[in-house]
Amino acid sequence: MSTGSEPLAGFAVGVTAARRHEELATLLERRGARVVLAPAIRLVPLDDDAELLAATRACAAGPLDHVVVTTGIGFRTWLETADGHGLRDALVDRLAGTEIVARGPKARGAVRSAGLREAWSPESEGCAEVTRHLLGRDIAGARIAVQLYGERQPELTGALRAAGAEVIEIPVYRWSRAEDPTPLRRLVGQAVTGTVDAITFTSAPAVEATLAVAAADGLEDALLEAMRGHLVAACVGPVTARTLTGRGVPTVQPERARLGALVRALVTGLPVRRSRRLSVRGWSLELRGHAVVLDGQLRPIAPAPMAIRRARSAAAA
Structure with missing residues (x-):
């Protein structure tokens, strides 16, 4: 029997990530969590890289003033595709002479691994801050390449074009809903009924897909209300x-956008919302998600009895 010393022992955590879900699940399990895997989205390569190839040739053919790198995997995919068509060296040479804006740490890492260096990176990792940064410069007539991530970014590219810039969009992949939504539907149901204690999200499309699946089952409002509680x-x-x-x-949220930091933030934040310490007839009792820790020993409890215990402890509080 577990001693319950692991910080997430007794808690069930949903993982909606498409990429690196196994790594995230392992990190959570090492801290005692029961993991529910339910991919919300999947990364889909472009059916035809003709548009990407044309954009790459446009970048290599003439001067570039700015390049916006939004994701690490997207930038690496761009260089790999260019390499497959014999354009990598020309592209890297062109990028070396431009001001590179890297949206976050993963984008910075990919840029640096290619032997390049970013000129600026936003603290928020958001495209809104990237947009403000570029609009704060004189970009009328500038050529700006924007590496897209999964979908078009009209708020960014539209604002740059409105300011007079020539924008070259670099499509490298797209997001799509998970082929089998059954695990995600099951996770949503468990979240609403309280048999899952937390859900992790590593991308905005995963959030949107989860809410869409909930809405299709008539559970969107219930899921949002559960997240507020x-x-x-x-x-x-x-x-x-x-x-x-x-x-x-x-x-x-973690201070840094890393899986390890996300798990550490959950270790800190989850017990605050989903655990309660009691003293019953001289026994030390802690209610945790789907288990209790009784004098240091973790004891799993079925959902119905656990709900009754929580209701009684809340009434007594």
Whole structure:
């Protein structure tokens, strides 16, 4: 029997990530959590890289003033595709002479691994801050390449064009809903009924897909209400959390957008919302998610009895 010393022992945590979900699940399990895997989205390569190839040739053919790198995987995919067509060296040479804006730490890492260096990176990792940075410069007539991530970014590219810039959009991949929504539908149901204590999100499209699946089952309002109460929504950063924040949902976020930091933030934030310490007839009792820790020993409890225990402890508080 577990001693319950692991900080997430007794808690169930949903993982909606498409990429690196195994790594995130392992980090959570090492801290004692029971993980529910429910990918919300998947990363889909472009059916035809003709548009990407044309954009790459446009970048290599003439001077570039600014390049916006939004994701690490997207930038690496761009260089790999260029390499496959014999354009990598020309592209890297062109990028070396431009002002590179890297949206976050993963984008910075990919830029540096290519032997390049970013000129600026926003603290928020958000495209809004990138837009403000570029609009604060004289970009009328400038050529700006924007690496897209999963979908078009009209707020960014439209603002740059309105300021007089020539924008070259670099499409490298797209997001799509998970092929089988059953695990995600099951997770939403568990979240609403309280048998899952937290859900982790590592991208904004995963949040949107989860809410869409909930809406299709008539559970969107119930899911949002759960997130405002017993269910912890853990987001890797403010961009991921934006939709939930706009719907009045409090989120747990790390200071840095890293999986390890996300797990550490959850270790700190989850027990605050989903544990309660009691003293019963001289026994030390802690209610945790789907288990109790009785004098240091973790004892799993079925959902119905646990709900009764929580209701009684809340009434006594």
